[in-house]
Amino acid sequence: MARRLMHAIRGGGPTGLKHVEVPVPTPSNDEVLLKVEATSLNPVDWKMQKGMMHPSIPGIDVAGEVVDVGPGVKKFKAGDKVVSVLTLRNGGGLAEFAVAKEIFTASRPPEVSAAEGAGLPVAGLTAHHCLTELAGIKLDGSGQQKNILITAASGGVGHYAVQLAKLGNAHVTATCGARNIELVKSLGADEVLDYKTPDGAALKSPSGQKYDAVIHCATGIAWSTFESNLSANGKVIDITPSLRGFMTLALKKLTFSKQQLMFMLLNPKVENLEYLIKLVKEGKLKTVIDSKYPLSKAEDAWARSVDGHATGKIIVEP
Structure with a gap:
């Protein structure tokens, strides 16, 4: 019997996307089949498409309804509403x-x-990891107050990072474009800098x-x-490392400074995703939709x- 077909977007490498009809996938032993209700895009999606290795169908952040499960699945059944992070590959x-x-x-x-x-999934978990695992922020507010800078604070990762840092009792300075200053303030930032102004470009706290710590988005x-804006033990956590960043890291290792440059690589943990969903449910975390x-x-x-x-x-x- 012919398999049911679905509308999908196939990645065309750096040249673009293609609308195709392909068979509905079949879940393997440890997988669930979702009827996709929403997907969010991340820069990693189109960066992967420009590279040598990229998924046939892009998109790794999904929310939807379970319609089928593999024989080894224990937690979910048809009809369940879920959020999932798919594999990059x-x-x-x-x-x-x-x-x-x-x-x-x-x-x-x-x-x-x-x-x-x-x-x-990607943006929220990245913000969570940067703040809790790398910056040492306790999101229940029980830790010592820290001064945090978040660059590109109105973007996908940045807008979550502002809110989570405030839950962790941090003093938050944020940078964004002039049109988003009021939005970023509404998310809880204590100080907001227009990155196009001299003070904003210099990252100077008012x-x-x-x-x-700097969550550098x-x-x-x-x-x-x-460097001039960091505390003696301050660290810059870069979510988009570049060649220049790796060179800087190598040079920093040759100095006696206690300041650090760190690169963030996401290792998704479902318990952290569940925690973020709980915060949204409770009204403590907001997804800003562009x-x-x-x-x-x-x-x-x-x-x-x-x-x-x-x-x-x-x-x-869809």
Whole structure:
């Protein structure tokens, strides 16, 4: 019997995307089959497509409804609403259906919409990891207050990082474009700098704070700009490492400074995704949605992401 077909977006490498009809995937032993309700785009999606290795169907952040499960799946059944992070190698979010590993899938309560949930996996988990594992912030607010700088604070990772840092009792200085200053303030930032102004470009805290950690979500900022603004043991956590960054790291290792440059590589943990979903349910964390596109206009969503000026998350809905 012929397998059912679905509408999907196939990655065309650096040359673009293609609308195709392909068979609905079949879940393996430890997978669930989802009817995709929302997918959010991340820069890693289009960066992967430009490289030698990329998934056939892009998209790794998905929210949807379970329609089938593999024989080894214990946690989920048909009808369950979930959020999942797909593997970079396989992807599959830009389609009507996708398969997800049970171990990377979390339940989504009715209070959390598909679009809100779909924004969380890559961006939310990145912000969570940077703050808790690398910056040492305790999100229950029980730790010592730290001064945190978040660059590109209105972007996907940045807007989550601002909110989570405030839950952790941090003093937050943030940078963004002038049009997003009020938004970033509303997310809890104590100080907001327009990155195009002299003080913003210099990353100078208006209150004279030295930063214990920088969640660096922007690009093109030299180490020397951070160095003068860091505390003695301050660290810069770079989520988009570059060749220049690796050279800076090598040079830093030759000095006696206690300041650090660190690179962030995401290792998704479902318990952290469940925690973020719980925060959204409780109204303690908000997914800012830049725009929504139907799957038929996925190339427009893609172009919006490549442009690099989205406020919050870009959502694609079948």
